[in-house]
Amino acid sequence: MNEYFAVILIVVIAIVFNNLNTKIRKLEKEISDLNSRVNKTTLQSVITPEVTPAEEIITSQQIHPQESPREDIRPHENKNLPPTEQKDWLNPVFEFLKQNILTIIGIFTLVLGIGYFVKYAIDKNWIGETARAGIGLCTGAGIILVGHFLRKNYKTFASIITGGGIAILYFTATIAFREYHLFSQNTAFMITSVITAISIILSYYYKSEVLIIISLIGGFTAPLMISTGQSNYPFLFIYLTLLNIGMLAVTFLKHWKSVGWTAYVFTTIYLFYWTEEKPQLLSVTFYIISYIIFYVFALLDYFRKKELSTLDILMLVLINCSSVIGLYYTFDQLQYEPVIIFPIIFAIVNSVLFFREHTRKSTGTPFSVFAGITVSLITIAIALQFKTHLITSIWAIESALLLFIWKKTGHKIFKTCFHLLFPLVIFAQIATWSEYFNVENLNIVFNPVFLTSLVTITSTVINLYLLRNTEKEKETEKSNFFEDLTAIIGYGVIYIALLLEITYHMQDMPWGPISNVGLLFTIYYIFILLMLRKQLRISNDIQTGLLIILCFLMIINISAPTSEVVEDILSKGLQPSFYLLHLLQWIPLIYVLFKIIPNTEFHKSKISYWIISLAFITSVSCELHHSYVLTVSQDVMSSYAAKKHFNIVYLPIIWTILSSLFIYIGLKKDIQEYSKIGFVLVGIMVLKLYGYDVWQMDNISRISAFIALGVILLLSSFTFQRLKNIIRNMVDKKDKNEENTDL
Incomplete structure (x- = not known):
């Protein structure tokens, strides 16, 4: 009964669709006739325009130019024009989804419906395994054929339909190999390769970017579909290399950037998985091949038009970053030296392009990008040579590079990428700091943990410098929340990195001296920030907060930790000279009282007088108390x-x-x-x-x-x-x- 009902429902849907299609064709014909009439009317009005009095005046002015001299306007003098607004790179994607979401859902639903129908037929034993595969292949080919006939009038719709047919072919070949074992793995690989080749050829023939993306996704996922669990990485990456070369050729001919980005994402995932699962020296070859392919992809517009787009710059940053991470990890796991050879090689490649721009006396975007990438790669090489932590160092340097490129180009995508990457840098740095609690006998300063922190500190200082807004930016940006938050976190990273290094090498001392030195360092760190408040453009509210914190730190340090130090000196646990280190806290207190506070808005509220007086009274009283006790x-x-x-x-x-x-x-x-x-x-x-x-x-x-x-x-x-x-x-x-x- 259900079968008859399904057939009747399909017939009814076909009749309704046919009637709707007939009405739509009539409407299209009427619209076409109206457009032709409107075009004829417009053409006639252009040929015989009516002359208005204003136009007569303009005509007379053109005939007698000496009576109304005009200003000589030149293109290069047009300085007051507003800057062109940057288009959001996600808008085309949202527009495509908004216009074609029903088509995408429809083809996906159709594929599921066919799949459920085949499953139902299998459950009823209507068809055998070979027939099932044949039905899937014929269905996919039929859908592709439908898309072929619709391609002229409905290009996007036909592309999505054709992509659905290609997906059916892939899934059918996968099921025929994995579930039914109708052919061997090599045969299955050949079938999926042929499907990929046909889909790419159809994409090029139909001039459809959507279709080639679907084809590439199928081509990159095909090895997963026919995998038997045995890792044959050389064969896999030969196939991926051929696929990427095809991608590069299509990009060169059609200028489809999304194709290259799709290939880069899948290739990087495959390479990282291989590197992590089974590091081999052979993977270095494929890393270099992939680096060359995607570097050429990123530079296609540069050699054509002598310019770099936003996505091209981002690709240059990412391919250098991912290649260095993968190659360094491989060499490190296999214990090969030198580990810095690849960052140096990549730096030389970018320096060639940098000097090319320099010889052309160009200081535009490519000049800044190649200079920034070259410097960052050299910095990465130096950091890795000193055995710093890989991910933390590279992410820290890349975050500074992204911010530098944003500052030079003005493309907001790099600033957005920085805001996404910077929290990862912080998390990676926290993981690095945790090694202080697990490792013993680290060298002073020259140890992997602090050298990694030093890389992060350097990049953070660069970030803080680049985030200082110009006057123009202050006019256009209403809120600098992320910049202020990044600055606060940056100051915190510098403080924690230095404090942990100091306290680590004092861990064998009693609690009193450790806490005393830690508080003294904190006091001086805040003191330095207050001294450089104008250069660092620290806001008045933050200055007030720092002064309050400084006062309470003075009270805390002079009381409990210093009392512990006095007892340790009297018990011969510390030398009396250690107390002289404690006396250094008076320098920032006196300077703050007489130099910094009078030049700030600290005394806007009356409570500030009580806070600073409490700090001064406590410091004087405790200092004289400790000195007296030590003396007598x-x-x-x-x-x-x-x-x-x-x-x-x-x-x-x-x-x-x-x-x-x-x-x-x-x-x-x-x-x-x-x-x-x-x-x-x-x-x-x-x-x-x-x-x-x-x-x-x-x-x-x-x-x-x-x-x-x-x-x-x-x-x-x-x-x-x-x-x-x-x-x-x-x-x-x-x-x-x-x-x-x-x-």
Whole structure:
């Protein structure tokens, strides 16, 4: 019953399609007649135009040019024209899919329907294995024949139909070999090769780029279809080389770039799989052959028109990158030397093209591209010679190359590729850093991990330099989110790379010195960024954040880690000279206070005064505390008594002096926040003194402390009174001068 229903449904669909086709033909004829009439009317209006008064004026001006002289406009003087907008390279793909998606889905559904029909017939034992293969081959040939008859009026539709027929032929040959074993592997390979050759010939004959892409996909997947699991790589790559040569010939004749890109993707996947599964010296030959083929493919327009398109530049970058990775990995696995021979050879090839541009005195896009690729290959060779990590080094250098090419050409695709590649560089670098925890006895600086980090640092510095926007770019770009994020990540990569190298070689030391040195390095790193803030174009918000971080790092470093260092020195675990290294943190603090903060917007909020004052008070107090303990203590046990004595006797005196200093600065500079800080510090000191310290002192210490504090407070009060009088006299004098001026 189902069979009869299916036949009736097919007949009904055929009748409906025939009626629709008849109506469509009538509509096409009517549209053709209307177009011919419109063209005739337009032609007549062009031959006998009506002369308007404005046109008469223009005609008279042309007859008497001396009455209305015109400006001599030359093409090369047209400087104010807006730049031509770059077309998105994905638009043609989306347009093709939008216009032909129904056709693609339809042919795919048809292929599935035929497949299910054949399966149903097999389940019912209607046909044998040979007949099944015959039906598939005849169906594919029939669909190709239908496409042949439709090619004149419906070119794209016919190409997709023909591609579906070719897909049926491939799948039929595959099933006949793998499932039914109707012929040997060699015969199956010959059949798939013939199908590929026929499809390429049809593509060239029909002038269809869509069809040849489908044919190439079938040609590259054919070895997978007939594979038996035995790796016969030489035979496979001879076949792929012939296929790529055919691709190159078609590209040369028809200028179809998508064909070459399809071949490159499949060839690279096959080569990488071979290299990873079974590294052989023979694979080097096919890497070089593929490099030559795709390099010629990328340079076709260069030798024809003396120019490089966006996709050509991208192909040059990718073929150099993938070839270096594959060849280096092969040599490294087989333990051949020298491993840098191929980056050097490729650099020489590109340098020849670079000097060719140089001799032509051309400084256009090809000149910049060949120069950038040459320098990047030489850098890769140097990095690999020092045994840096392969993927991290190459990706880091390639990211800088992509950004350099974007800066020189302005093609946004290279900037997009950079944003895609840069996170991979970071992940690869993190994986490289993990070796610090697995490897022992690495050399200082000259070790694979840090040398790889050095390559990443160099490329990151180049990236940061290239990402500095020009004034023109600032006008056209509303948001620089990705650039700011890349800059922050770049600074972080440089910081972590240097910090890990320093701490790795200190791992045998106690925790105190390691953390102290790490914090000291962090302080100096932020200090250097703040010093170079104008050159690096660091935004005001980031500057404020860095200053706040610097203040809190000073507080943290001067407290716990430095206390650990003092104890290690007293316990003879460290030399006393190590404490001098800790004193270096005062250089950035003093410079920031007097040079950097006055020239920034750090003090826009009142809380900033409290943050910087807290850092200064803590640093001075702890520094004097540690110096006193080191001076009077002989060992760790005696240091406890020294710490207690300092906190009870000397700390109130220090805070009193500091509070007086803050109040003085607040009055002199007319900054109320400093005065508030001074009074708050006095209050804390008084509460500490009378609430705790006085009950812990002996009589002599109590007398000395009170006398000293009393004298300091009286002197401070006297100084404030004098300062207030001076300020009042200056204000009165100023008012009198203004009154005299008014009179």
